[in-house]
Amino acid sequence: xxxxxxxxxxxxxEDFSRWFDEVIFKAEILDERYPVKGMYVWxxxxxxxxxxxxxxxxxxxxxxxxxxxxxxxxxxxxxxxREFRFIKGFQDSVFxxxxxxxxxxxxxxxxxxxxxxIMYEVLSRWINSYRDLPIRIYQIAxxxxxxxxxxxxxxxxxxxxxxxxxxxxHATYEEAVEQVNLEVWIYKxxxxxxxxxxxxxxxxxxxxxxxxxxxxxxxxIMPDGKALELGSAxxxxxxxxxxxxxxxMDEKGEKxxxxxxxxxxxxxxxxxxxxxxxxxxxxxxxxxxxxxxxxIVPIPTKDYEERIMDYCRxxxxxxxxxxxxxxxxSDERPGYKFYKWEMKGVPIRVEIGxxxxxxxxxxxxxxxxxxxxxxxxxxxxxxxxxxxxxxxxVLAEQAWSYFKQRIYHARNLEELIENVKTKVVSFxxxxxxxxxxxxEEKGGYGLIGYEEGxxxxxxxxxxxxxxxxxxxxxxxxxx
Numbered sequence: 001x002x003x004x005x006x007x008x009x010x011x012x013x014e015d016f017s018r019w020f021d022e023v024i025f026k027a028e029i030l031d032e033r034y035p036v037k038g039m040y041v042w043x044x045x046x047x048x049x050x051x052x053x054x055x056x057x058x059x060x061x062x063x064x065x066x067x068x069x070x071x072x073x074x075x076x077x078x079x080x081x082r083e084f085r086f087i088k089g090f091q092d093s094v095f096x097x098x099x100x101x102x103x104x105x106x107x108x109x110x111x112x113x114x115x116x117x118i119m120y121e122v123l124s125r126w127i128n129s130y131r132d133l134p135i136r137i138y139q140i141a142x143x144x145x146x147x148x149x150x151x152x153x154x155x156x157x158x159x160x161x162x163x164x165x166x167x168x169x170h171a172t173y174e175e176a177v178e179q180v181n182l183e184v185w186i187y188k189x190x191x192x193x194x195x196x197x198x199x200x201x202x203x204x205x206x207x208x209x210x211x212x213x214x215x216x217x218x219x220x221i222m223p224d225g226k227a228l229e230l231g232s233a234x235x236x237x238x239x240x241x242x243x244x245x246x247x248x249m250d251e252k253g254e255k256x257x258x259x260x261x262x263x264x265x266x267x268x269x270x271x272x273x274x275x276x277x278x279x280x281x282x283x284x285x286x287x288x289x290x291x292x293x294x295x296i297v298p299i300p301t302k303d304y305e306e307r308i309m310d311y312c313r314x315x316x317x318x319x320x321x322x323x324x325x326x327x328x329x330s331d332e333r334p335g336y337k338f339y340k341w342e343m344k345g346v347p348i349r350v351e352i353g354x355x356x357x358x359x360x361x362x363x364x365x366x367x368x369x370x371x372x373x374x375x376x377x378x379x380x381x382x383x384x385x386x387x388x389x390x391x392x393x394v395l396a397e398q399a400w401s402y403f404k405q406r407i408y409h410a411r412n413l414e415e416l417i418e419n420v421k422t423k424v425v426s427f428x429x430x431x432x433x434x435x436x437x438x439x440e441e442k443g444g445y446g447l448i449g450y451e452e453g454x455x456x457x458x459x460x461x462x463x464x465x466x467x468x469x470x471x472x473x474x475x476x477x478x479x
Contacts, residue, residue, distance in 0.1 A: 007339040011280050016224045020275060024153055027283050027344050029274070038151035038158030045291055045344065050162050050270055052289040054140060056193050057164055057265060060186050066136040066166055071118045073141065077108040080117045082243050093145040111144040116262065119167055120244035127258060129249050130171050134179070138166040154271035155228070155479050165264035171248065176235050176259035180216065183233035183263040187218045190265070191230065195286045195396040196220055196272050197403035198230065201449025201474060204436060213237040217449055219474075221406045222275050225422050227448050227478040230272060233263040276399050283345025284368055286395055287388040294325040294384060295346045297337045299353030311357050315350060315377065322381055323388075342367060347391050348384060368394050409472075413463050416443055416475065424448065424476035428455055428469035430462035438464050439475060448474040 009022040024030055029046030042050070058068070074097070097109040112118065119137075126132065143163045147156055166183065170176045184200055191198050198220045209215045215234040219227050238257035241247065246258040277284045287293050296319075298312045312327055319325035326346075328337050334351075341349055349365040351372075356362055360377045364384075368391045375383045410416035410427045419425050420443050429435060429450060440447055454472040462469045 003333065003336040003339050006336070007282065007343045009280065009282065012223060012278065016222070016275070019278075019280075020271075021153070023274060023278055023282055023343070029270075030153060032153055036158070038147055038156075040153055040157070040159075040161075042161060046270075048291040049285070049289060050267060052291065053194065053269055053273070054162060054164060056288070057186075057190055058140075060189055061138050061166065064136075064182060064186060066138050066168075069137045069139050070141065071112075071115055071122070071139060073112045074109050075112060075118045077110060079121050080110050080113075082117065093147070095144045095146060112141070113143055113145050115139070115141075115143070115165055115167070116240060116260075117244075120240055120246055120260070123169060123258075124245050124247075127169060127246060127248050130251060130256075133169055133171045133248060133258070134175060135169040136166070136179075137168075138164060140164045152479075154267045157267075160266045162267045163264060164266070165262060168261045169246070170259045170261075171250070171256065173237055173259050176237065176261050179261050180233045180235045180263075183261065184216050184218070187231050187233065187263070187265075191218065191220075191269075193286075193288060194269065194273055195392060195399055196230070196269075196276060197400045199451070199474065202452050203232075203449050204447050206433060206436075207447070209234050211236055211239050213239070219448060220272050220276065221403055221424050221476075222272070222479070223402075225406055225424065225477060227424050227474075227476050228268060228272060229478070230268055231263060231265045234261060236260045236262070276402065277395055278345070281339075281370070282343030284395065285345035285347060287347045287391055290345065290347055291324065292326045292341075292344070292346045293323045293388065294319050294348045294350060295337075295341045296325065296327045296350045296352065297334055297341070298327075298329065299334050299351055299356075301354040304354050304357065308352060308354065308357050312352050315352065315362065315380070318377075318381065319350075319384065323384060338365075342370075347388060366391060368398075410463065413439075413442060416463065420445060420476055424474060426472050426474050427463045428460035429471045429473035430465055430467045430469050431471055432462075432465065432467075435462055435464035436473065439473070443475050445475055445477055448476060448478060450474065 007026055010018045012019045028043045030043055031041040034041055094113050095111040143160045147158050149156055151157055168179045198218050200216055200218050203215050203217055212234045215232050217232050218230045220230055222228050238259050240260050241257040247255050248258055250256050274283060296312050296316055298308050316325050316327045347367050351363040361374055362377055362380060363372060363374055365372050406423050408419040408423045408425050410425050416425050416427055436447055450471045450473040453470055456470045460469045
């Protein structure tokens with residue numbers, strides 16, 4: 001097998017599903033060959049990449065007053081079942097523990113499918129007075145759901161390995177509303193840093209998260225034209241408080257229900273990064289999250305090998321002060337290394353051979369544009385820093401351009417039906433449920449959500465009833 005064939009993948013636009021599977025394997029993100037369907041082994045490179053992504057979210061959470069906690073993964077059936085009244089059909093996706101060793105147990109135990117039940121059971125003991133509020137907490141822990149649809153790495157799994165879930169507790173509904181708006185801001189800031197384009201939509205009233213008053217979803221569009229939900233911000237009001245007796249004493253000495261919210265992200269965020277930024281050579285990683293920002297590849301020349309390696313080490317020593325730099329001093333041929341690091345999406349490659357040694361310069365390769373350039377070694381830190389910033393700019397511009405090519409605003413039902421098979425389509429909606437359902441029926445897909453008030457005063461009419469439309473609604477295929 002040639003060097004190129006070792007890292008060759010099917011073209012992304014030809015077969016996105018196969019491209020995605022090949023890239024995550026060849027880039028060493030994870031290994032799908034695990035004996036439990038829907039569960040995967042995270043490899044070192046993929047794990048570090050996911051950690052870098054989660055570190056961005058943790059920074060945003062801490063900046064906005066959220067504190068990290070950890071709650072156990074096991075919840076008794078008696079506690080979880082109190083949540084089932086809100087989550088219809090949720091019971092069918094739970095992994096149950098029914099035996100300890102050889103002994104059957106009296107009460108079944110569930111592997112955490114979500115944490116509301118676990119947390120609220122405990123928080124009911126923490127909260128007594130209005131002085132105890134607000135509480136903003138989060139944890140990063142796996143959750144388990146017996147996904148019955150076809151599983152896909154990072155997209156539809158039975159073990160969500162990197163689940164960052166936030167929960168908040170407030171004295172009033174108005175404070176919970178402010179918190180949900182903050183959660184949406186956190187999401188937007190997070191995906192802006194990942195250079196991922198998105199829309200923020202309010203879930204259709206008939207599809208709102210069970211037990212919630214309303215929720216917002218942040219949604220992107222994958223290369224196959226399908227919408228991918230990247231996170232939800234949910235306002236439960238005091239509905240869960242009534243179930244788990246989350247009550248506090250207000251300033252007047254009266255008992256009040258606590259208002260709660262929740263929000264969370266998972267490894268779907270990495271799936272979006274891979275899918276949207278990647279190309280036919282593999283990953284193209286935003287510098288901020290790349291495990292390796294600069295890789296140094298020696299180009300050996302007879303009688304100069306040791307001097308070239310000494311120069312490579314000098315360059316690494318300088319670059320490592322400001323960047324995540326790696327010197328590939330393995331025995332593999334330079335061509336093989338080029339393909340390998342391109343597949344892994346390292347933003348910048350530094351090539352050093354006899355010419356670079358003699359001229360005290362560096363050959364720089366930028367992964368996003370697949371372009372080479374030369375720069376003096378002196379001042380290379382500033383050069384690399386500016387280049388990484390430009391790579392971020394290019395990736396963001398390309399991603400938003402890519403996104404806009406996959407959306408369409410339909411002026412009538414005929415345009416919607418024509419475009420919805422290949423794109424995510426927006427349309428004017430009056431807000432009436434019957435009109436929404438008719439679009440679903442005639443369009444053939446479910447509504448993704450709507451931008452509340454986005455068309456107010458714009459003069460657009462509902463594509464079903466013709467009445468004034470205030471909302472921009474979205475429909476399309478989705479994961």
